[in-house]
Amino acid sequence: MKTTSKSGTRADAALxxxxxxxxxxxxxxxxxxxxxxxAAAQAASEGKLTAKQREAxxxxxxxxxxxxxxxxxxxxxxLARELELTFAxxxxxxxxxxxxxxxxxxxxxxxxESRKSSA
Amino acid sequence: xxxxxLIIDDEDDIREVAALSLESxxxxxxIKASSGAQGxxxxxxxxxxxxxxxxxxxxxxxxxxFRELRKNQATAQIPVLLLTAxxxxxxxxxxxxxxxxxxxxxxxxxxxLSTQIARALGWS
Numbered sequence: 001m002k003t004t005s006k007s008g009t010r011a012d013a014a015l016x017x018x019x020x021x022x023x024x025x026x027x028x029x030x031x032x033x034x035x036x037x038x039a040a041a042q043a044a045s046e047g048k049l050t051a052k053q054r055e056a057x058x059x060x061x062x063x064x065x066x067x068x069x070x071x072x073x074x075x076x077x078x079l080a081r082e083l084e085l086t087f088a089x090x091x092x093x094x095x096x097x098x099x100x101x102x103x104x105x106x107x108x109x110x111x112x113e114s115r116k117s118s119a
Numbered sequence: 120x121x122x123x124x125l126i127i128d129d130e131d132d133i134r135e136v137a138a139l140s141l142e143s144x145x146x147x148x149x150i151k152a153s154s155g156a157q158g159x160x161x162x163x164x165x166x167x168x169x170x171x172x173x174x175x176x177x178x179x180x181x182x183x184x185f186r187e188l189r190k191n192q193a194t195a196q197i198p199v200l201l202l203t204a205x206x207x208x209x210x211x212x213x214x215x216x217x218x219x220x221x222x223x224x225x226x227x228x229x230x231x232l233s234t235q236i237a238r239a240l241g242w243s
Contacts (some may be wrong), residue, residue, distance in 0.1 A: 011144070018143060019139070022135055022139065025135075026132040029132065062175065062204055066130070066225035067133055067136075067225070067226060069225075070227060074226075
């Protein structure tokens with residue numbers, strides 16, 4: 001974040017610290033959404049993805065896309081958007097597609113679990 | 120100038136981050152609602168200077184909530200900004216056609232959210 005003064009720097013640091021607090025608070029919810037994506041990707045790779053599971057995965061991906069970039073995980077938003085668009089399609093991703101989705105979900109999990117505090 | 124903003128969003132994380140941002144960066148007063156129905160009641164009760172309204176919510180979604188706000192004389196004049204993670208052009212045109220003041224996108228930068236709102240509403 002750019003700052004223009006000492007007070008600006010302090011304000012940035014205070015906001016970053018508060019954001020880190022929110023990250024810790026909401027991390028279980030964020031991980032749950034990733035778990036929904038992992039389960040859907042696994043089901044797709046086994047050819048067992050149901051319409052209900054696909055819709056749950058689409059919704060989880062949409063929420064992650066909206067929030068991850070806010071916590072400086074810009075690539076997380078990009079990956080989540082890719083998953084959202086895939087799960088929004090009527091057609092099943094298929095076994096090969098499912099394997100690709102599982103890779104993306106794994107990258108998301110790694111990103112979420114390794115986020116460093118920004119303060 | 121201190122402003123009063125109502126945030127209507129069913130997602131706890133987004134609601135809390137937006138509230139933190141507007142309170143700590145801009146010093147604005149924030150009122151929160153976790154559903155469209157709760158938002159309608161809070162808007163009428165608190166008369167905020169503006170409403171930040173999520174699009175995709177279970178039950179009453181953002182566009183429906185917006186139309187209800189406009190139907191009620193007590194809330195019809197309050198500026199509304201839609202907050203959405205939808206980036207497709209067709210969605211954006213549909214939202215713009217509703218008549219909201221502006222459309223803001225998730226993810227947002229907590230450091231500049233208040234500036235975006237102020238600029239959209241001509242407050243800066």
